[in-house]
Amino acid sequence: MINRLEILETIKMISEEHLDVRTVTMGISLLSCAANDIDTVCTRIYDKITHQAEHLVKTAVDIETEFGIPIINKRISVTPAALICESIKDADSFVKVAQALDKAAKTTGVDFIGGFSALVHKGATRGDKLLIDSIPEALATTDKLCSSVNVGTTKAGLNMDAVRKMGEVIKQTAHLTEDKDGFGCAKLVVFCNAVEDNPFMAGAFHGVGEPDAVINVGVSGPGVVKCALEKVKGADFGTVADTIKNTAFKITRMGQLVAQEASKRLNIPFGIVDLSLAPTPAVGDSVAYILEEMGLEQCGTHGTTAALALLNDAVKKGGVMATSYVGGLSGAFIPVSEDAGMIAAAQSGALSLEKLEAMTCVCSVGLDMICIPGDTSAETISAIIADEAAIGMVNNKTTAVRVIPAPGKKVGDVVEFGGLLGSGPVMNVNLKSSADFIARGGRIPAPIHSLRN
Amino acid sequence: MRAIITVIGTDKVGIIAEVSRVLAENQVNILDISQTIMQDMFTMIMLVDVSKSKIAFSALSDTLSSLGDALGLSIRIQHEDLFNSMHRI
Numbered sequence: 001m002i003n004r005l006e007i008l009e010t011i012k013m014i015s016e017e018h019l020d021v022r023t024v025t026m027g028i029s030l031l032s033c034a035a036n037d038i039d040t041v042c043t044r045i046y047d048k049i050t051h052q053a054e055h056l057v058k059t060a061v062d063i064e065t066e067f068g069i070p071i072i073n074k075r076i077s078v079t080p081a082a083l084i085c086e087s088i089k090d091a092d093s094f095v096k097v098a099q100a101l102d103k104a105a106k107t108t109g110v111d112f113i114g115g116f117s118a119l120v121h122k123g124a125t126r127g128d129k130l131l132i133d134s135i136p137e138a139l140a141t142t143d144k145l146c147s148s149v150n151v152g153t154t155k156a157g158l159n160m161d162a163v164r165k166m167g168e169v170i171k172q173t174a175h176l177t178e179d180k181d182g183f184g185c186a187k188l189v190v191f192c193n194a195v196e197d198n199p200f201m202a203g204a205f206h207g208v209g210e211p212d213a214v215i216n217v218g219v220s221g222p223g224v225v226k227c228a229l230e231k232v233k234g235a236d237f238g239t240v241a242d243t244i245k246n247t248a249f250k251i252t253r254m255g256q257l258v259a260q261e262a263s264k265r266l267n268i269p270f271g272i273v274d275l276s277l278a279p280t281p282a283v284g285d286s287v288a289y290i291l292e293e294m295g296l297e298q299c300g301t302h303g304t305t306a307a308l309a310l311l312n313d314a315v316k317k318g319g320v321m322a323t324s325y326v327g328g329l330s331g332a333f334i335p336v337s338e339d340a341g342m343i344a345a346a347q348s349g350a351l352s353l354e355k356l357e358a359m360t361c362v363c364s365v366g367l368d369m370i371c372i373p374g375d376t377s378a379e380t381i382s383a384i385i386a387d388e389a390a391i392g393m394v395n396n397k398t399t400a401v402r403v404i405p406a407p408g409k410k411v412g413d414v415v416e417f418g419g420l421l422g423s424g425p426v427m428n429v430n431l432k433s434s435a436d437f438i439a440r441g442g443r444i445p446a447p448i449h450s451l452r453n
Numbered sequence: 454m455r456a457i458i459t460v461i462g463t464d465k466v467g468i469i470a471e472v473s474r475v476l477a478e479n480q481v482n483i484l485d486i487s488q489t490i491m492q493d494m495f496t497m498i499m500l501v502d503v504s505k506s507k508i509a510f511s512a513l514s515d516t517l518s519s520l521g522d523a524l525g526l527s528i529r530i531q532h533e534d535l536f537n538s539m540h541r542i
Contacts (some may be wrong), residue, residue, distance in 0.1 A: 002457070003485070004487060006540040007498055011459055011529065065511045066456075068531035257538040397535050 018223035025199035027206035049104035077204035078115035098138030114204035139184035140176035146202035167382030192392035202238030214271035219255035248318030272327030273318035281422035288341025299352030331364025366400035371424035383434035462526030
């Protein structure tokens with residue numbers, strides 16, 4: 001029989017330390033749904049998703065029961081909608097596509113559906129432009145739909161026309177969801193180096209290099225890492241890194257098990273496990289608390305970037321041995337509104353937007369779930385996106401921006417989103433203008449990677 | 454399929470009897486059992502075979518969980534593979 005202490009350790013991780021599988025995400029290709037007629041596209045999309053994902057939620061719930069592991073979200077990601085709607089001629093029709101996706105999500109019972117997306121890192125087609133124009137209304141008239149736009153890659157550089165446009169789209173989305181404090185923006189993410197197999201929202205989509213359908217799993221467990229570190233107080237960084245690696249291995253093995261079971265039962269190939277540390281607003285399930293456990297008085301102070309770099313690397317090193325295929329965003333997430341420690345640090349002033357930007361250089365994934373004043377200009381939002389995308393482009397990593405310019409809110413106010421999305425203190429942005437910089441447009445050329453210094 | 458049942462809580466008379474009764478009623482075979490007192494908490498771990506169980510796994514899980522509530526204990530049943538995969542390569 002398995003060792004008693006090991007059994008009790010697992011039980012404690014689940015019952016007291018918030019160990020869970022964050023998401024089982026089914027990727028579904030919609031390439032076969034393309035058509036000239038909008039109604040045909042919508043019908044094909046709805047039918048394909050509801051057929052393919054018919055048993056997804058039930059299977060995940062069965063696995064949850066049999067293994068006693070909470071699976072917090074069940075999600076679907078689909079082919080970027082701009083690709084299958086290239087023949088559609090107006091933005092209003094794209095809103096119908098968004099609603100068809102939302103309806104399919106509701107029928108299958110999943111928590112979110114991602115893939116109302118466009119990949120415009122080098123330039124936008126007519127379909128891409130129409131989709132981007134339709135994002136504010138699409139997000140305002142749906143509940144489960146998430147949208148993402150890729151504006152840059154290391155190989156292509158940054159599409160600054162798209163960066164400028166996305167600043168406006170985010171403002172407009174906040175305006176159309178004003179009654180919910182700009183909640184629409186929580187479902188919209190702007191990427192550099194977006195990945196094709198990401199199981200996490202709001203940025204999940206099913207890339208064109210993927211098979212017809214696939215199962216991807218994202219794990220969680222900041223609370224488990226924090227509790228493990230409590231046992232090595234004062235030890236040197238070698239011990240800290242080893243402790244995190246050991247814990248990440250166990251967390252990821254659980255993700256691998258769930259992914260394999262789901263894949264077997266649904267008869268859909270297993271794609272990847274995302275080696276992630278995803279926080280929730282629950283006390284004790286925070287990435288910030290891990291950094292503080294390492295010896296920082298509060299997350300955001302000097303030393304935070306180094307602590308996060310160690311954490312992120314150790315999570316990957318521990319996790320990579322535990323699963324046969326690694327992918328997605330893989331790393332520690334730092335979404336401010338979803339992390340009790342980050343919220344506290346932002347409220348006390350210890351954590352600033354500038355420090356968060358530095359932190360995103362060494363972790364996954366970017367400026368995430370950050371509330372900014374409602375009167376922040378579109379150009380400033382575009383400039384925030386440009387900075388973050390530049391970090392991703394130059395450092396060969398995925399970066400993203402998901403900011404919420406909460407209408408009518410000022411620095412120090414708190415925006416309540418509820419559920420996994422938590423609550424966000426409105427953070428200070430630099431008030432000097434970036435308008436002339438953003439107005440230039442064009443492309444920032446891809447960086448050179450042969451003369452590394 | 455084999456599963457692990459864990460019972461954790463304050464010790465009292467008849468815990469093993471009650472859990473065993475529920476398992477016997479549902480044709481769940483006990484393969485191994487161990488119990489101890491750790492940090493004043495009663496902890497019992499059972500390895501069981503549920504392949505001939507009269508009720509579905511989810512129903513068995515609910516039944517054990519309600520028994521736990523009645524006895525003031527936490528009773529869980531989980532697929533053995535969870536522990537194997539987490540702690541063994």
